[in-house]
Amino acid sequence: METSRDDFIIAIRSAFLKKGTQQKFSLLSLLLFSIIFLVLGSLNFKAIGYVKLAIKEIVYTSSFIVSVPENFVKNTYSDISNHFSHYNDYKKIKVELESLKLKKLTNKILTLENIKYKKLVDDYFIKENETFAKALIDKQSPFLRSIIINKGSKNNIQLGMIVLEEDYLVGKIVEVNYLTSRVLLISDINSKIPVSLQPGDIQAIMSGKSRTKGVLQYIKGDLISNKEELTVVTSGSGGVFKSGIPIGKILAKENSLEKEDKIVNFYRDFAQLKFVKVTSYLKEKEDIDISSKGYLKKQAIKIKETIEQNETLRVLTEQKRILIEQKKIADEIRIKIEEENIILKNKTVELEKEISIAKITIEKDTIGRNNLVFLQLNLLHGHKCRKTFYNNLFKVNTEEYRKCVLNKGVDKISE
Amino acid sequence: MSSINRRHLILRLYRFFPVILLFVSVLNIFDFNYLGLKYFSFNFSYILIFYYSLKKSESLGYIAIFIAGLFNDVIVGTPIGLSSLMYLILCVASSYLRNITLRPNLTKDCIFFLITILIINSLLFVALNFIFNYEIDYFNQIINIVYTFLFYFLFSHLFNFFENYMVGSNNVR
Numbered sequence: 245m246e247t248s249r250d251d252f253i254i255a256i257r258s259a260f261l262k263k264g265t266q267q268k269f270s271l272l273s274l275l276l277f278s279i280i281f282l283v284l285g286s287l288n289f290k291a292i293g294y295v296k297l298a299i300k301e302i303v304y305t306s307s308f309i310v311s312v313p314e315n316f317v318k319n320t321y322s323d324i325s326n327h328f329s330h331y332n333d334y335k336k337i338k339v340e341l342e343s344l345k346l347k348k349l350t351n352k353i354l355t356l357e358n359i360k361y362k363k364l365v366d367d368y369f370i371k372e373n374e375t376f377a378k379a380l381i382d383k384q385s386p387f388l389r390s391i392i393i394n395k396g397s398k399n400n401i402q403l404g405m406i407v408l409e410e411d412y413l414v415g416k417i418v419e420v421n422y423l424t425s426r427v428l429l430i431s432d433i434n435s436k437i438p439v440s441l442q443p444g445d446i447q448a449i450m451s452g453k454s455r456t457k458g459v460l461q462y463i464k465g466d467l468i469s470n471k472e473e474l475t476v477v478t479s480g481s482g483g484v485f486k487s488g489i490p491i492g493k494i495l496a497k498e499n500s501l502e503k504e505d506k507i508v509n510f511y512r513d514f515a516q517l518k519f520v521k522v523t524s525y526l527k528e529k530e531d532i533d534i535s536s537k538g539y540l541k542k543q544a545i546k547i548k549e550t551i552e553q554n555e556t557l558r559v560l561t562e563q564k565r566i567l568i569e570q571k572k573i574a575d576e577i578r579i580k581i582e583e584e585n586i587i588l589k590n591k592t593v594e595l596e597k598e599i600s601i602a603k604i605t606i607e608k609d610t611i612g613r614n615n616l617v618f619l620q621l622n623l624l625h626g627h628k629c630r631k632t633f634y635n636n637l638f639k640v641n642t643e644e645y646r647k648c649v650l651n652k653g654v655d656k657i658s659e
Numbered sequence: 660m661s662s663i664n665r666r667h668l669i670l671r672l673y674r675f676f677p678v679i680l681l682f683v684s685v686l687n688i689f690d691f692n693y694l695g696l697k698y699f700s701f702n703f704s705y706i707l708i709f710y711y712s713l714k715k716s717e718s719l720g721y722i723a724i725f726i727a728g729l730f731n732d733v734i735v736g737t738p739i740g741l742s743s744l745m746y747l748i749l750c751v752a753s754s755y756l757r758n759i760t761l762r763p764n765l766t767k768d769c770i771f772f773l774i775t776i777l778i779i780n781s782l783l784f785v786a787l788n789f790i791f792n793y794e795i796d797y798f799n800q801i802i803n804i805v806y807t808f809l810f811y812f813l814f815s816h817l818f819n820f821f822e823n824y825m826v827g828s829n830n831v832r
Contacts, residue, residue, distance in 0.1 A: 255755050259758055274721050275748070278743040278744040282738060303686065304733075
């Protein structure tokens with residue numbers, strides 16, 4: 245027993261202290277070194293900070309270079325899968341485009357009205373700074389979801405700036421280096437975003453769950469489960485994000501379930517990020533005073549014009565719809581008439597056939613009746629026409645015989 | 660003369676292959692995440708470090724592992740020094756296994772590897788969750804451990820093949 249304990253101690257001691265043939269440091273010393281590194285790093289020790297900065301600059305650049313072959317494979321894979329879904333997407337998009345065209349004008353009106361009201365409550369933000377950046381490293385680790393972008397403090401990037409793709413929220417800046425920055429994606433479990441659920445304006449906090457999904461936590465107010473789809477946008481609470489930035493949606497199916505943690509489906513797939521927009525917003529300094537009345541008037545005129553345009557478009561669309569309906573009805577009638585015509589033609593052909601059959605039957609009947617008369621007369625007057633040994637009349641089954649019988653004897657013929 | 664130089668270069672490349680692979684895997688996070696598979700992730704660095712520390716400790720220097728850990732922290736975004744610590748603990752475990760093993764056996768290595776990565780991930784979880792206030796998804800971590808363990812079989816055979824047929828044959832010539 246004691247020997248085995250000794251063996252264990254010897255093996256452990258050897259593992260920690262023994263240097264290999266090519267090793268310059270023992271494992272114990274490196275372990276201690278990494279613990280010191282970790283502790284000093286968490287205490288924000290200056291020297292460690294500089295080392296960190298240097299490592300970051302080197303690693304981000306070299307990682308971008310090393311990732312080139314994998315990115316090529318990744319992009320090719322993505323291109324191929326996109327290619328296969330291309331036709332279906334096209335059909336879907338075409339239908340969506342039609343409906344979106346109509347919604348666009350209404351949206352424009354709502355936006356203008358929204359700006360007007362936000363200005364009234366002093367909650368209107370304008371873009372202060374906007375920078376476009378390229379995603380250098382997009383490593384979606386299962387534990388931490390973040391990306392590195394190629395813009396840093398050199399390009400006026402600051403901590404807490406919002407990162408968007410098109411107009412959809414992607415995340416926020418959590419680390420700024422001189423040439424690069426780290427973006428914590430909203431899909432990360434550590435990102436807590438104040439959101440608002442529309443319709444209903446219910447406030448909640450959203451946290452990341454997986455690559456394409458988030459989960460709602462701490463829902464303020466009663467979220468009544470129904471079969472309605474909910475849109476999730478930033479609420480602007482806490483002043484971190486501007487309000488109204490689209491994030492995702494809660495599907496009707498998900499919303500109908502009676503559970504507290506609702507799943508949010510993001511509008512964007514964060515595995516496909518290439519270029520992002522880093523922005524910060526600033527409250528507009530313009531107050532509602534006499535000078536801004538002119539601006540409001542202009543806005544009101546704009547709204548009026550847009551409403552008129554919308555009304556004209558609506559009338560035209562309605563007219564177009566009616567004409568299409570009329571055309572549809574006319575087409576249906578034409579098709580019905582054509583069908584009836586074909587049926588009548590068929591009936592005529594059938595009737596003609598029936599007539600010809602009837603004619604043949606009548607002819608047959610007439611012949612039969614004549615034969616019957618002939619046979620009756622033959623019984624009565626056959627002996628008057630039949631050729632025998634002692635007279636010179638007609639042979640049976642000849643035409644003359646038949647005529648003779650039908651004339652009821654030879655006398656009648658001579659008469 | 661030129662053929663000797665070329666062979667020398669190839670041999671040198673083969674010798675540094677584990678280090679190169681370690682840095683590429685750390686900088687590139689070699690885990691096929693782009694396939695978008697929901698329940699799939701594994702830690703290639705753990706497999707590589709464990710295998711080479713166990714079988715060919717002279718191929719993969721501890722300093723290289725330490726630096727790779729620092730790089731990994733920077734890429735993943737964890738506190739700097741944490742991955743180095745975990746990698747080195749993995750080295751300690753493999754070194755201990757090497758010391759106590761008389762007859763190497765892949766199954767035993769795998770079981771030991773599983774126990775080690777369970778301990779390492781537990782330590783990582785404790786450190787991140789309780790000390791540095793990071794939230795970690797348990798389920799993702801379990802999946803990562805399971806696939807890392809399963810892939811050890813595959814990669815140990817691949818590395819064996821590489822060491823025996825590529826490096827070995829070049830040494831003989």
